[in-house]
Amino acid sequence: METKSRILLIDDEEVVIDSCSQILAGGPYELASASDGTAGLRLVSEFHPDLVFVDLKMPGISGFEVLEKIREMDPTIVMVVITGFATVSSAVEAMKNGAYDFLPKPFTPDEFRMIARRGLDKRRLMLETIALRREKEMLREQFAAIVSHELKAPLGAVQQNLFVLADELSGSLNEDQMKRIERMKTNINDLIQLILTWLRVLSVDVNKIRENFKPTPVATVLSKAVETVQPHAQRKDIELVSSIREPLGHVNGDEGTLVEVVVNVLGNGIKYSRAGGEVVIHTEKTADELMISITDHGVGISREDLPHIFNDFYTGKAERGGEGSSGIGLAIARRIVEAHDGSITVESELGRGSTFVIHLPSLREEANPAPRADLEMAKS
């Protein structure tokens, strides 16, 4: 199933197109060429290239504009710029605009072949990554269905029968037999809880969260989250210290899941703090970003655990003061924050505490009523 890679050349110099065509002739390539940006862009949508060489200096629309348009049409197309005037600065500028590589004129056949091969490798990797991601997503969904029906239902029925048996046999079993039945009940219950935990992870559907996005006041998110965790904090004699700087403004998002994120991180802070300690919520707002940082002075996270704490089911190797954990809270939090085009980071030192920072893109207040309008226009 050897398919030929498609390469498009956009250059106004006929001699460049001719020589490039000759260099690649006989290889596993299909070639197309255009002598200006407009014709080139038309070919992008008709020819569906894997790799495009774009001359930066052309009559008509500029090479930079061509790069930008191609990226909008299909961000997986690999773009390489050909720069005649061989200035590093324009090549760097082009790379900032999404070009993968640059080819300074004049070039040797070997240089051209090597850059073409590298570009096509990059394209293959990108497509493979996308396919893998899609496959992973599908597996996740299928797995959820399989787990719920094939594992949980029969276990539930077994447990139900065990309840009844224990009840019915309670008079005729000796103490040791009763103990064994109790152990079975406990073990099955643990299994059911584990399955429920898996299902919780699998049911966080990022696309579904996005459907509910609207301008959401950050102050409401924070106060609801604090309200939720306050009883836990009081029970452990931990003070929640707020250093929130008003106004916090809005983010484009889903209030319920954002509250869940903050509850999760705050809850972690409380969980891993020592009695009598404090957990500090601090906010900072720049023109386009809102940061919510949550700091505790608890047990902290070891250096080896740190890179993994946002992974599903990771609970860390270190003992955390006897607190049980399913290891999914932060994984869910990360997935929710990423669905909001944000990120979540952590700094921590074992024995001294941790700081989690939730970064969210903030809405410009004057553009508040129609927050996504400009983005929608840019896409169409």
Add this chain to the structure above:
Amino acid sequence: MNTDKKLIIIDDDPDFVGAIRSTLEKAGYQVDAAYNPREGFQALQARHYDLLLLDIMMGRGAEGIALARKIRKDARLREMPVLIITGVREQIAFLFPGQAVHPNFVDVDELVEKPVEPNLLLEKVSALLKAAEEKHAQPQ
């Protein structure tokens, strides 16, 4: 004993039905069972039941919900207490700890999750029967 009360379980899992039935019969209830919504609805029309224990995920999906809606629209069955017994929690994304499982999912009287402790089940059943009796005794 509660020998005058007739209950029906509609659930497609015979193992589960067997266990629930045993618990309820031991407490003195008369218990019938149906293993799909269609048979269940036929049984409900053929005989009077004091309470329905209903599963949600049956057949090709949440057929129990469709059946509960049908019952609530039926003039004769409308007043019958319905207790949902389900393992359906995973269907509800973003369940908050402490939040009601599904507030407006469908109009039923009670919901318990599978598996259910026999004592809890008996408590719920007797509370629902008592409430229905009181409602019946003093019609407004």
